[in-house]
Amino acid sequence: MSATLLTPESPEVAEPEEAKPDRLRPILATVWRWTSALGVALIIFSILLLTKGANPFQALGDMFKLTFTSSRSVQEIFIQMAPLVLGALAVAVPARAGLTNVGGEGQIIIGAVAACGAFLFLGDSAPGGLIIVAMFAASMIAGALWAGIAALMRLWAGVNEAISTLLLNFVALDILLFLIYQPWRESRTGQPTTRELVDTAKLPVISGTQVHIGIIIAVVVTVIVWAVMRYTRWGFKIAVAGGNAEAARRSGLNVSMLVLSALMIGGALAGLAGMIHFAGVEYKLRPGFGYQLGYTSFLACWLARHQPFPILVAAFVFASLSVAGDSLQLDSSLPAATINVLTALILMAVLGWTAKRKVSV
Amino acid sequence: MSLIVDVLSGGVRGGTSIMYGALGETVSERAGVINLGTEGSMLMGALGGYIVCVETGSPWLGALAGALAGAALSLLHAYLVVWRGASQFASGLTLLFLALGLTSLFGATYVGKPVDGFSRWDVPLLSDIPVIGTVLFQQDPLVYLSFAVVPFIWWLLFKTRAGLLIRTAGERSESLTVHGYSVKAVRAGAVTAGGFLAGIGGAHLSIAYANAWFENMVSGRGFIAVALVIFAVWSPIRVMGGAYLFGMALALGSALQARGYNVNQFALDAIPFVLTLAVLALLGKKTVSSSPAELKKVFENAPPT
Amino acid sequence: MxxxxxxxxxxxxxxxxxxxxxxxxxxxxxxxxxxxxxxxxxxxxxxxxxxxxxxxxxxxxxxxxxxxxxxxxxxxxxxxxxxxxxxxxxxxxxxxxxxxxxxxxxxxxxxxxxxxxxxxxxxxxxxxxxxxxxxxxxxxxxxxxxxxxxxxxxxxxxxxxxxxxxxxxxxxxxxxxxxxxxxxxxxxxxxxxxxxxxxxxxxxxxxxxxxxxxxxxxxxxxxxxxxxxxxxxxxxxxxxxxxGKSVSDLTRRASTVVTTDRAMALTMTGINAKGDQGNLALKGISLTIAPGELVGIAGVAGSGQRELCEVALGLRPPVTGEVTIVGKKIGNPRDALSAGAASIPEDPVADSIVGRLTVLHHMVLNGRRLPAGKVGIDWQTVKSTTDTNNDRLGLHIAATSRNVSELSGGNIQRVILTRELSLDAELVVAAYPSRGLDIANVRRTQEILLECRDKGAGVLMVSEDLDELMSIADRILVMHDGHISGEIINADFDRQRIGQLMIGGAA
The missing domain is CATH 3.40.50.300 (P-loop containing nucleotide triphosphate hydrolases)
Structure with missing residues (x-):
């Protein structure tokens, strides 16, 4: 995407909900709602820690300190953030077309499986650059096709994509397990994993850090997704199809193709997330590969209300929480999964108390 | 022959927890609310049941505690979607995370603790019937309870006022309002009752089926339950059949392996999911058209952007 | 008593x-x-x-x-x-x-x-x-x-x-x-x-x-x-x-367009089509609308008017029969739109409105090519075209930056009318075009429909208001139970007779 995309040629038109003079009050109200919601989440989490005999102030304080003051864990946040951003965009793009993609989990796995397959197919001796390019292509195509199954089921049989993508997650997991326990298993003894990716094909790190370039890719893709949704005809068309499919049909849009393309692009983004996690962090497939990445991304997308740039923030928050979970485990000897409670409380607060509109039942 | 009996019997045993979850989801979806948190309610039920069973030594108290824990989580779902207007999908997944976190926080100390859960109890006389007796009447008490729960849920949905209100909430909620009922209360009740049943399903897993507690032990059964309800076209009776079918697919692998066949467990594990997808794809339009109308709206509603 | x-x-x-x-x-x-x-x-x-x-x-x-x-x-x-x-x-x-x-x-x-x-x-x-x-x-x-x-x-x-x-x-x-x-x-x-x-x-x-x-x-x-x-x-x-005091009638004027050697704006031949419930909603409908002709459809609500409009626009595939617009065979909505159809839907809020988009966004949802900008859509051109059309048609639409979800039914109707009636359409299918409008805008809408006709478009207009139809249609077709139960041309308009046809009585 060239820079001309970003010049404000026509944004007043593209986003007519421009600021009005009396906008400060609602902003303050929003800020208040968010802070109070998050505060309540923290208080409830503290109470839970208390019941387990941990001192919440100390636990939270240590958690914060360990998470944000050590350069290692800050770098870890950016490493974990990359697949979350892409996974959340994989929810946001279909959401624009009115689709609920709960299949990030499976699409991420399939993307990683395809990346690994590309590597195994090319072999260790292939040039690293070629392997990387092949992994990019394979993961995105595989993710798109995997999501395409759900799209076709919706178009042909009217099966809701939330259900089908959810079920496909389990199928993807079983494919992963099948491959690493049998055909792709490195050794019959030892842990069931695949062969490690050759060093030349691992994602390079940003110089001076241990952070691989996945985060840069994620940010660039975020900008591209934002620009595509905001400025292109396709972006406009999926918004119409997502807002009112009948209106789209009546104005001559090919709603089926829009549904298919939006969900497949979502799948491709999730597949890319899987590849980045594979080639940047794990280097091999193992049984717990990418566990909960997809569901966390789904929730990150909701936290960001399906908007690309806020997704960066939401992914940062969730990545921090995940890193904090590890430090919580180290420091207070509470299970790392405990942090899921805080994640859930924050989301409940956001879903329940900062919603723009309420039901009118 | 013994293979078939093993698979059938294992199907009933393993399918029962899914069945409770799916019955709960049926009640909830009949009222127009989809609850992906069923997975979480089952987790809560599994741990709640386990803790109480370990501490009191009574599996029945354990089952009750599991049910209450499941109901408590679903009540949160009800609150978020019914009163706060949250997305049903997002809220359900959020509550799954809450359950994952809570159960690992409070369950850590129970991992590996011995439990004296439900044990097999053979029904006198009936259990001697060849095949049928082995399959249906050499089981644990929660399986027998489910034989009563299925017709009870059917009766509740189709023969009682409560069921009429639930179905009306799921078919045309404004008709409830017209007659002076609260749609919110009916839906919240149905969702919570659904969580209660899912909680029993979770307890069945930890104190009757596996007799153990470990993190994330439900591992997708709650999601299967959600899919099963659609597969069963929102009928409690068909949910029962579907749950046993799923249970059998799960039981087939171990039964084959026990006999020295080299089967790939993961291919078998995938069967229930692939089967559900295939059935949905085949029945697709027909199933969707017979779904509760208000639920259809949930599915068709675009996520806000 | x-x-x-x-x-x-x-x-x-x-x-x-x-x-x-x-x-x-x-x-x-x-x-x-x-x-x-x-x-x-x-x-x-x-x-x-x-x-x-x-x-x-x-x-x-x-x-x-x-x-x-x-x-x-x-x-x-x-x-x-x-x-x-x-x-x-x-x-x-x-x-x-x-x-x-x-x-x-x-x-x-x-x-x-x-x-x-x-x-x-x-x-x-x-x-x-x-x-x-x-x-x-x-x-x-x-x-x-x-x-x-x-x-x-x-x-x-x-x-x-x-x-x-x-x-x-x-x-x-x-x-x-x-x-x-x-x-x-x-x-x-x-x-x-x-x-x-x-x-x-x-x-x-x-x-x-x-x-x-x-x-x-x-x-x-x-x-x-x-x-x-x-x-x-x-x-x-x-x-x-x-x-209240009866409003002065629109001056009726006959169509002046010469229609020889031009393709019919709309032909429907032997159309049978199903309704949403799977019932047969259109039974053997055949009709033609010439360029420069305004044909009114009268009938009790639910006699098949909606299905007729949808079949004409390619939105509802007929079970049997054929539809053409200016000679082109119609199989789907895109065919109809590219042949030059414009339409006012019966229920614009359900069928034409995308809640989170603005009035301006809606102006391009007319099935015509999206104006190309350097990247994506040239919204500046859309805006200026919209302003020009708004001035020309005089239906005074809401500010183009407004979100349509804030607009009242009448305002939404004016947005749709302005968009569709400013196209140089070959065929205008207008279902209840004056719904939700005040009397001045009703009059203006009728004028615009006549202008469309005079510029050579064929107009199919459904209305529940017989007086409206009688005042502007060149010909009225009466629908009853999925059939066309009668046809009356301008000179012979007669309430009594149309009423008879509407309830299925002999003409």
Missing amino acids: EQHVGPRRPLLAVLGLTKHFAAVKANTEVSLEVWPGEVHALVGENGAGKSTLLKMIYGVYHPDAGQMIVEGTEAVIDSPAEARRLGIGMVFQDLRLVPALTVAENIALAIPTGVTLKLRALSQQIREASDKHGLSVDPNAKVGHLSIGERQRVEILKVLMTGAKLVILDEPTSVLAPQEVEALFSVVEHLRSQDFGILIVTHKLDEVRTIANTATVLRGGRTILENVKPSDYTNDELIEAMV
Whole structure:
């Protein structure tokens, strides 16, 4: 995407909900709602820690300190953030077309499986650059096709994509397990994993850090997704199809193709997330590969209300929480999964108390 | 022959927890609310049941505690979607995370603790019937309870006022309002009752089926339950059949392996999911058209952007 | 009614009810009385304040001022439950039955039966009640399988079984076929003979004459005629009460376009098409519209007008038959749009509006090529074109930056009209184009449709307003039950004859 995309040629038109003079009050109200919601989440989490005999102030304080003051864990946040951003965009793009993609989990796995397959197919001796390019292509195509199954089921049989993508997650997991326990298993003894990716094909790190370039890719893709949704005809068309499919049909849009393309692009983004996690962090497939990445991304997308740039923030928050979970485990000897409670409380607060509109039942 | 009996019997045993979850989801979806948190309610039920069973030594108290824990989580779902207007999908997944976190926080100390859960109890006389007796009447008490729960849920949905209100909430909620009922209360009740049943399903897993507690032990059964309800076209009776079918697919692998066949467990594990997808794809339009109308709206509603 | 002895008092007397919303004076000092054994027609045009009045009587709205007296006692009706307790039953226009449930289950919703539904006993009660009131209803039928007329009978039965003495029917005939109207009226007659009071809302004068003993006419939220005998008034007097001083007619002008050696704007040949319920909604329709011709479609609502428009636009694939627009065969919506079709949908909010987009965004949803900018869509050009068209058509659409979800129905209609009628269309399919508009904009819309015609477009216009059709159409086709029951050309327009055709009578 060239820079001309970003010049404000026509944004007043593209986003007519421009600021009005009396906008400060609602902003303050929003800020208040968010802070109070998050505060309540923290208080409830503290109470839970208390019941387990941990001192919440100390636990939270240590958690914060360990998470944000050590350069290692800050770098870890950016490493974990990359697949979350892409996974959340994989929810946001279909959401624009009115689709609920709960299949990030499976699409991420399939993307990683395809990346690994590309590597195994090319072999260790292939040039690293070629392997990387092949992994990019394979993961995105595989993710798109995997999501395409759900799209076709919706178009042909009217099966809701939330259900089908959810079920496909389990199928993807079983494919992963099948491959690493049998055909792709490195050794019959030892842990069931695949062969490690050759060093030349691992994602390079940003110089001076241990952070691989996945985060840069994620940010660039975020900008591209934002620009595509905001400025292109396709972006406009999926918004119409997502807002009112009948209106789209009546104005001559090919709603089926829009549904298919939006969900497949979502799948491709999730597949890319899987590849980045594979080639940047794990280097091999193992049984717990990418566990909960997809569901966390789904929730990150909701936290960001399906908007690309806020997704960066939401992914940062969730990545921090995940890193904090590890430090919580180290420091207070509470299970790392405990942090899921805080994640859930924050989301409940956001879903329940900062919603723009309420039901009118 | 013994293979078939093993698979059938294992199907009933393993399918029962899914069945409770799916019955709960049926009640909830009949009222127009989809609850992906069923997975979480089952987790809560599994741990709640386990803790109480370990501490009191009574599996029945354990089952009750599991049910209450499941109901408590679903009540949160009800609150978020019914009163706060949250997305049903997002809220359900959020509550799954809450359950994952809570159960690992409070369950850590129970991992590996011995439990004296439900044990097999053979029904006198009936259990001697060849095949049928082995399959249906050499089981644990929660399986027998489910034989009563299925017709009870059917009766509740189709023969009682409560069921009429639930179905009306799921078919045309404004008709409830017209007659002076609260749609919110009916839906919240149905969702919570659904969580209660899912909680029993979770307890069945930890104190009757596996007799153990470990993190994330439900591992997708709650999601299967959600899919099963659609597969069963929102009928409690068909949910029962579907749950046993799923249970059998799960039981087939171990039964084959026990006999020295080299089967790939993961291919078998995938069967229930692939089967559900295939059935949905085949029945697709027909199933969707017979779904509760208000639920259809949930599915068709675009996520806000 | 004179045969009754003892003290008689109205079932309901409404005295000086007033209800104002922010800017809208919905009801101002409205009064009427409904007596036992009386059919009282509440008459008025759309927007006259009828529904506000009903909602106050039924406890949905609370009046700002005035009183309601139920059987001699002043009542505060603060909820529908209270209204029902007082014996007031309401049959809503859109019927609130649950299609997936049986008749008995639907009625059980309204009647306390304890914990279980006791469906067998209830079915028996339903049969008895339906015999008593002359409403044939099968308690075990699924409501979704019943016709609209049958559903209405179920609603009436439900209201009676909950103990109503006053039955309110909100525009019951607007959704019915003519035979069903007759059946309904015989039920109403039967109820009157059993001393129920019936308040029936309508805007059709012939119905007032057929069924009502008493009428109250609302206009602009005020009672113009109060508790009068319809037979004391002529049609013209009643019409004037309803619509006020009659507005001067549009000057009718014939089409001047030369149509020889041009392809027909629209042809439909042997069209059979299914409705949403899978019923055959169009039965052997053939028609042609020439370029420069405005053809009106008249008919009782639900006679197949919607399906006709959708088939013409390629939105609803016919079972058999062929559609062409300017000679091009139409298989899907894109075919129709690229052949030069424009359309005003029957229900713009459901079918044309994307809630989160702005007015400007909607201006490009016309099936024409999206204007290309450097990247994506050139919104500047869209804006300037929109401004030009808005000035030219003069329907004064809302600011283009507004979100359509904030707009009223009339404003949305003007957006759609401006978008579609500024296209250089070969065919304009306009379903109820003046719906929701005030009188000035109705006139302007009719002018624009005539301008489209004069520029050579074929216009297919559906309307429920016969006068509107007669004032601008070159030819009227009357639809009845999926057929075209008759065709009348401009010079021979005759209300009586069109009315006959609408109810399926011989031409």
